[in-house]
Amino acid sequence: MLITQKLPLRYLYNMIRVDVIRVLLFSLTFNFFKFFFNDYLPSMPAQLPTILGTAISLVLAFNLNQSYDRWWEARRVWGAITNDSRTLITELKNFIRPDKLGTTEIKELLRKIAYRQIGWCYALGESLRGQDSRASILKYLVPAEAGFVLPQRNKNYAIMDLHLQDLKKLYEQEALNAFQQIKISDTITRLIDSMGMAERINTTVFPVTYRLLVHFFIYLFLIILSLGLVETLGPLEIPILILISSTFFLLEKTATYLQDPFVDRPTDTPVTSIARNIEINLKQLLEETDVPEPFAPKSFYLM
Amino acid sequence: MLITQKLPLRYLYNMIRVDVIRVLLFSLTFNFFKFFFNDYLPSMPAQLPTILGTAISLVLAFNLNQSYDRWWEARRVWGAITNDSRTLITELKNFIRPDKLGTTEIKELLRKIAYRQIGWCYALGESLRGQDSRASILKYLVPAEAGFVLPQRNKNYAIMDLHLQDLKKLYEQEALNAFQQIKISDTITRLIDSMGMAERINTTVFPVTYRLLVHFFIYLFLIILSLGLVETLGPLEIPILILISSTFFLLEKTATYLQDPFVDRPTDTPVTSIARNIEINLKQLLEETDVPEPFAPKSFYLM
Amino acid sequence: MLITQKLPLRYLYNMIRVDVIRVLLFSLTFNFFKFFFNDYLPSMPAQLPTILGTAISLVLAFNLNQSYDRWWEARRVWGAITNDSRTLITELKNFIRPDKLGTTEIKELLRKIAYRQIGWCYALGESLRGQDSRASILKYLVPAEAGFVLPQRNKNYAIMDLHLQDLKKLYEQEALNAFQQIKISDTITRLIDSMGMAERINTTVFPVTYRLLVHFFIYLFLIILSLGLVETLGPLEIPILILISSTFFLLEKTATYLQDPFVDRPTDTPVTSIARNIEINLKQLLEETDVPEPFAPKSFYLM
Amino acid sequence: MLITQKLPLRYLYNMIRVDVIRVLLFSLTFNFFKFFFNDYLPSMPAQLPTILGTAISLVLAFNLNQSYDRWWEARRVWGAITNDSRTLITELKNFIRPDKLGTTEIKELLRKIAYRQIGWCYALGESLRGQDSRASILKYLVPAEAGFVLPQRNKNYAIMDLHLQDLKKLYEQEALNAFQQIKISDTITRLIDSMGMAERINTTVFPVTYRLLVHFFIYLFLIILSLGLVETLGPLEIPILILISSTFFLLEKTATYLQDPFVDRPTDTPVTSIARNIEINLKQLLEETDVPEPFAPKSFYLM
Amino acid sequence: MLITQKLPLRYLYNMIRVDVIRVLLFSLTFNFFKFFFNDYLPSMPAQLPTILGTAISLVLAFNLNQSYDRWWEARRVWGAITNDSRTLITELKNFIRPDKLGTTEIKELLRKIAYRQIGWCYALGESLRGQDSRASILKYLVPAEAGFVLPQRNKNYAIMDLHLQDLKKLYEQEALNAFQQIKISDTITRLIDSMGMAERINTTVFPVTYRLLVHFFIYLFLIILSLGLVETLGPLEIPILILISSTFFLLEKTATYLQDPFVDRPTDTPVTSIARNIEINLKQLLEETDVPEPFAPKSFYLM
Known part of the structure; x- marks a missing residue:
């Protein structure tokens, strides 16, 4: 997640470098042609870039909208993971009957489950990003x-199965009654659901033809706009076209980046940072001593 | 689901071949007329294609939006099927009391239910696509x-009824308590709901007049644009019109394909691949040995 | 629900006949004036139809969007009715204890409830459409x-009350335990909710001023467009205006028809056909012999 | 809720009278200036009203969309109140054990609760509209x-507390079991939620700056359009501007009225009529004799 | 939350002061250039500001839409907090068995929990706004x-844990049965969820590149519009540009302010006022005597 308003210009520049250079090349070409072979350059009627400009703006705006929804859904899923992780431990802590198990044993068990839940959060984030999650699993x-x-x-999914195995034991030991088992197993079901939702967002490719068409459409619009402007504006057309094309390409990239929120990019949903916050919350609740600090942002973004 | 950015151009070309040829024909006709009978060709005022271009862009953008929502809903339904299939088996595994049934019997039963659930996923995907699902049913x-x-x-629906019959037996054998029966039967209800939702998307035709009007409107716009451009641009109008019309027709087709996500097309929701992933998940959970590999994509798409 | 791509042209023509004739009349009048009293006809600046064209396209597109949402919600409600009807009978079938009631009695009871549920589906569809539902009630x-x-x-609502009365008896006879009673009564509550939602869509008039303004706005746009085109295009303006106005009016009618999905029109949600599918599903589940065929579409639509 | 297509023109006229008179005044002024001091009037370039026209159309269309959502949410809330009122009484009727309380006592109690629920519906509607609800409370x-x-x-909220107090008594008298108490208390919770949602819509002012800007933007557009048209159209500009401005102002007012659905205006959500339907439903279910008629619409709207 | 239609102009002016001064500066510069070095100023073709105007209007409208959704979600979350706070106390009041605890003890306990819940509401609002919540916690x-x-x-989160500890005690004392414990713990789970949702909205930065691009795009549009207008309009261009730019910047600021509803600004969700209403509701229900007055708005807004 990008976190500061002072985004380095270099970052923006890198997003669209290739596309802008292409735009520079063809607008230079058109100026060159206009200078030397004016008669051969077609005179573009003014309405054509207007029509295409409206069309691409619309398609881009809707694309941005759908991408935003997808990004926000990803964030909501991780919000639900935060809530349900907290609920899981709070429920266990306040449901388990103290007379069936010893106080130390309960404390140990709670600690084991809480650490496992923390490990699950880190591991889920890592596996969504295609990273190796073994270290987190071994640690927690x-x-x-x-x-x-x-x-x-x-x-x-296997970690969630371990949760349910512990739940089963607690019920068999009568440390939880039948309703409490169901209630906590509901919470675990919701965590499995959130995991499935994050996987769904991660594995469902945004419609490819749609994505390609937006890209192609921007080029079509810019070429025709360039041909339309070169006659009236001359060389001044080049900086103007660069500015306009930068805006369109940056909007397109913003959309594309929002579509894939778990790919280890600065625009990612900050899953590591969220997992850290869950770790802090759960450890404080269990009155652990080694509570870590919140995850610090890297320069202009938070992972 | 299309999976690669390197979509073959031939695929895109086939989507719009017929329409583009029609556009080629009428723009050739207009050029021919202009060349030989210039006076008979009406002079199209510039605002007309601008107005129609704005209108069709808007209608197309909204159409794309509604189609995208429908496609995403189909994907969400299959995401819910994944989640609930996993929940069903995890719950059964961790709820059934080991003292009422023998360990082997429980294992056998779990295996039977899990295979049945896997078979249901394949069969549902196949029947949504209008394919014969008998092989899957006989296999699992x-x-x-x-x-x-x-x-x-x-x-x-009959397979889900079998699940509930087993659930009834488990409750009567007291291997599940009353709450556990209800909880698992809730999970099965959600699976029946997901099945109904997929059927609903599959059988509800996208409003026909809307779909037809979008198609007709694009033609109306292109004909008037062609008449408007032929005067100023001459023969150059032909390639420009082909490029513009290709973009509009591809956007329209993208929308149309998203509307029907279960029709055995490369743009389908990848139900076979999802069913395979469910198979892998459930078999691993039951520590089966014949866990298959994930479904491999066919060239540029995944079914 | 319109079901075929080969919609009869006559159907489309009838949707907009009156409006198109009006358009024909005023564009003929303008042409007549132009021919005889050219100087008296105001010269319409080109930007005016462009502005109005953009505005009406936007308002129409949003209107279409909201109407589509309403239509889709109606279809979702009937999808939920399908799911919950199936769930109701499956639950009853697999929850009722066979030792408290005789097998024949259970079978009779299930049959009575399933037929009552089928009757409810038909009767609800009929009453939403303002038809007489007494025949269906007497039949089932x-x-x-x-x-x-x-x-x-x-x-x-009274039929749902009968369901709950049977449920009460089953609980008093101990053929259902307390949780099962609640679970099934939840299903019935959802059916009551779906009924209420369908009634809400049916009785809530789409904002009247909004609907009127869209209609008036299209006329305002067409009149000004006609005045703008008559000068440059002459009599050719008439067929062009007819084509453009047909598209706009058809889009408007499509929106209007989607707004009211239960009014006994070909664009209705196909409630009779859905009720028939529920009948087939429930009867097959109870292994009845007189399972009817699915409802066949009438020429180009399905009720 | 406006209910008829034959809306009196006077109603529409009153909505926008003040604004249209202002438009009339400034367009008269511009015409006057043009006639006497033509040189002093700035010549407005054609693209300016086009740009502003597009911008205000977009902002207005989105505004209308958000207002529509708010209106539809208000209607959905009252739909939920209808459903849950019916569910509450049906559940009580079919859950209470007849052997613990006498039949007459149950009937009396049901009657008391049903009347209280009816009173709550009327009182909620009245208090949302800022009316005095004491008469309804005293009546029911x-x-x-x-x-x-x-x-x-x-x-x-106090009336809902009375419901829960009765529920508590029924549970203590063992006329309801523990699950039934929870199930009915869930229904009451949903009613409290619906009440809170209606209050939220009622007390949350639509973003004030947004609302003001839309209004100001329409004026800015109309003034610039008027300046643009006065040169080419002369006095004819006045009726055209009046027609265009009426459409925009009516769309704006439609949006504004939809934003506030509980303010005792003809465009309100028809809460009194809904409460009356609930009264009819509940009284018929309890086989009461004094079932009233549905609420009749006042001329062109239903409260 | 801004509450009055009579918003002080100064407030609006302060929102956009810096931006408008910048616009004033560059339009003055362009006028100065035009006056002294007319030939050096590029002649801007009319279609360019039209295209950019359409594009920025679209992007701005969608931005406003997404910001509105975010603001409305924040309000919905606090609506849910109101509902669940009321439900929590009503449930406790009507579930606790009077025979297990003394009436005074119950009353004391209810009072303690209700005050704690009130304190939580104030503290949550304060911590969302980055204020010190210790005073509220010490008070309640x-x-x-x-x-x-x-x-x-x-x-x-710790306060919610205290709620659950009390719930545990009540269950161990048999003052609540197992179902009631689960039901109330569900209500507390929903409160934890609402807290998590408010935190999510508060910590998730609106996509930074999107926000920056909208701002940059408005400037690009205004500069090109200014260059386009300066030739035809001369110095009159300055006030017109100021008016247009004010509208666009105010729309942008409205969007930006809606994005962050918990930052101690007049446009905030009125969390203090909502917490006060909850305090009034809960105290009246418990028949407390020191019920405070509703929170009074500060001049033109309510916190």
Whole structure:
């Protein structure tokens, strides 16, 4: 997530460098032609760039809108993960009957589940970004459980299964009644759902033809605009076209980046930072001592 | 689902071939007329194509938006099917009391239900696409159950009924308590709902007049634009019109294809691939040995 | 629901006949004036139709969008009715304890409730369309119950009350436990909600001033466009205006028809056909013998 | 809610009288200036009104969209109130055990609760509209309860508390089991939620700067359009401007009226009529004899 | 929340002062150039500002739309907090069995929980706005509990944990049955969710590049419009440009302010006022005597 208004210009420049250079090249070409072979350059009627400008603006605006919705959905999913992680531990803490298990045993168990949940949050974020999540699993899960989880293809789903196994034991030990088991298992179901939603956003490619057409349409518009402007404006057309094309390409890139919120880019949903906040919340609730600091942003963005 | 940015041009070309040829024909005709009978060709005022261009761009953009929503809803439904399939098996695994049924019996039962659920996912995808789902049912259901399911008109609903019959038996054997029965039956209800939602999207025709009008409106716009451009641009009008019309027709087709996500086209929701992932997840959870590989994409798309 | 791409032209023509004739009349008048009293006809500046064209296109596109949402919500409601009807019977079938009631009695009861549910679906569709639903109620309910339902003003609500009365009896006979009663009563609550939602869509008039303004705005635009075109295009203005106005009026009518999905028009939500599918599903589940065929479409639409 | 297509013109005229007179005044002034001091009037370039026309059309269309959503949400809330009122009474009727309380006592209690619920619906509608709801409370609540409710600031919340007190008593008398108490209390929770949602829509002012800017923007556009048209059209500009400005102002007013659906205006959500329908439904269910007629619309609208 | 239609002009002026002065400067410069070095100023073709005007209007309209949705979501979250706060206390009041605890003890406990809930509402609003919430916590929580809450980083989450601890005690004392505990704990879960949603809106920066581009795009449009107008309009261009630019900048600022609804600005969601209303509701329900007055607006806004 980009966090500061003082975004480095270099970052913006890198987003659209290739496209702007292409625009520079063809507008230079058109100026060159106009200078030497004026008669051969077609005279573009004014209404054509107007029509195409309206059309591409509309398509781009809608594209931006759908991309924004997708980005916001990704953020909502991780908001739900925050809420349900907190709910899970609070419920366990306040549901388990103290007379069936010893106080120390309960504390140990709560700690184990909370750490496993923290590990799940980190690991989910990493696997969404295509990173290796083994380190997080080894760090937050006890060795035996890590051994069960690591060989599985969907490690995050296996961790949730461990939660449900503990829940089953607690119910069999009568430390939870039947309703409490169902209530907590509902919370775990919601976490499985959130995981599935994040996976869905991550694996569903934004309609490819739509994405390509927006890109192609911007070029079509800029070429025709360039031909239309070169006659009246001459060389001044070049900086104006660069400014206009930069705006359009940056809007397009903004849309494209919002479409894929888990690809290890500065515009990502800040999953590591969210997982860290969950870690802080859960550890403070259990009165742990090694509560870490919130994740600090890297220069102009937060992962 | 189209998966690669390197979409073959041939695929795009085939989408709009017929329409582009028509455009080529009438713009050639107009040029021919202009050359030989210039006086008979009406002089089209510049504002007319501008107005129509704005109108069709708007209608097309909204159409694309509604089609995108429909496509995304279809994907969300299959995301929910993934989540609920996983939840169903995890719940059964962690709810069934081991003392009422033998461990082997439980394992067998879980296996039977999980395979049935996998079969349901494949069969649902196939029946949505109008394909024959009998092979999947015979492969994943035990013979007696396949015999009950196959004669039914709505086979997928019959499979869900089998789930509920097993649930009833488990409750009667006291392997599940009353709350657990309700909780799992909730999960099955959600699966029935998802099935109904996919069927709804599949059988509800996108408003026909709307679809036709968009198509007709694009032609009206292109004919008037062609008449407007032929005077100032001459033969150069032809390639420009082809480029512009291709963009509009491709946007229209993109919308049309998104509207129907279960028709056995490369732009389909990848139901077979999702069913395969569910198969992998469930089999790994039950520690089966014959876990298949994820479904590989065919050249540029994933079914 | 219109179902075929081969919509009869006559149907489209009838939608907009009156409006197109009006357009024909005023554009003929303007041409006549231009021919005989050219000096008296105001010269319309080109930007005016452009501005109005953009404005009416926008308002029309948003109107179409809101109408589409309303139509889709109506379809979603009937999708939920399909799902919950199926869930109701599946739950009853798999929850009722066989030891408290005899097998025959259970079968009879299930049959009675399923037929009542089928009758409710038909009757709801008919009452939404303002048709007489008494025949359906008499056909699917047992005489005593039909006698209770028929005098009531909200017959569909009374049928749901009968469901709940049976549920009460089943609970008192201990054929259902307390949780099962609640779970099934939840399903019935959802059916009552769906009924209320369909009634809400049916009785809430789309904002009248909005609808009128769209209509008036199209005329204002067409008159000014006609005045603007008559000077440059002459008599050719008439067919062009007819084509453009047909598109705008058809878009407007499409929107208007989508707004009211339960008024016994070909564009209706196909409630009779949905009710028939529910009938087939429920009867097959209960292994009835007189399962009817799906409802066949009438020429180009499905009711 | 406006209900007829035959809206009196006077109603529309009154909505925009002041604004149209202002437009008349400044366009008269411009014509006057043009006639006497033509040289002093600036010549407005054609693109300026076009740009502003597009911009205000867009902002107005989005404004209309958001207002429509708000209006539709208000209607949905009252749809939920209808559903939950019906559910509340149906559940009570079919859950209460007849052996714990006498049949007459149950009937009396049901009657008391149903009347209280009817009173709540009327009172909620009245308090949303800023009217005095004491008459409704006195009419439908028994004197002792009215005495508890009337001094409270949030009377509607106090009525819901009375529902829950009865529920508590029924549970203590074992006329309802624990699950039934929870299920009915869920229904009451949903009613409290709907009440809160209606209050939220009512007390949340639509963003003031947004509303003001739309109004100011329309004037800016009309003044510049007037200056642009006066040169080419002369006095004919006046009626054309009046027609165009009426359309824009009526669209703006339509939006503004939709934003506030509980302010005792003809465009209100018809809460009194909905409350009356609830009264009819509940009284028929309890087989009361004094069932009133549905609320009749006043000339062109329904409150 | 801005509450009056009579917004001070000074407030609007302050929102856009810097931007308008910049516009004034460059349009003065262009006029100066035009006057002295007319030949050096490029002649801007009319279609360019039209294209850019359409594009920026679209992007701005969509931006306003997304910002509005965000603002409305924030308001909905606080609406849910109001509803769930009321539900929490009503449920506790009507669920706790009077025979297990003494009437006084129940009353004391209810009072403690209601005050804690009130304190949570104030504290949540303050911490969202980055203000110090310690005073509110000390005012509404008993000293021992305040001592537990104050050292925690997420104080609001700790307060919810106190609710659940009380709930646990009530269940252990058998003053609540198992279902009631679950039902009330559901309400608390929803409050934790609402808290998480408000935090999510507060910490998720609106896409930075999007926000910057809108700002830059308005300047690009205004500069090109200014160059286009200066030739035809001369010095009159300055006031016209100021008016147009004010409208665009005010629309942009309106969007920006709606994006961040918890930053201690007059356009904030009125969280203090909502917390006060909750205080009034809860105190009246418990028949407390020191019920405060509703929060009075400050001049033209309500916090």
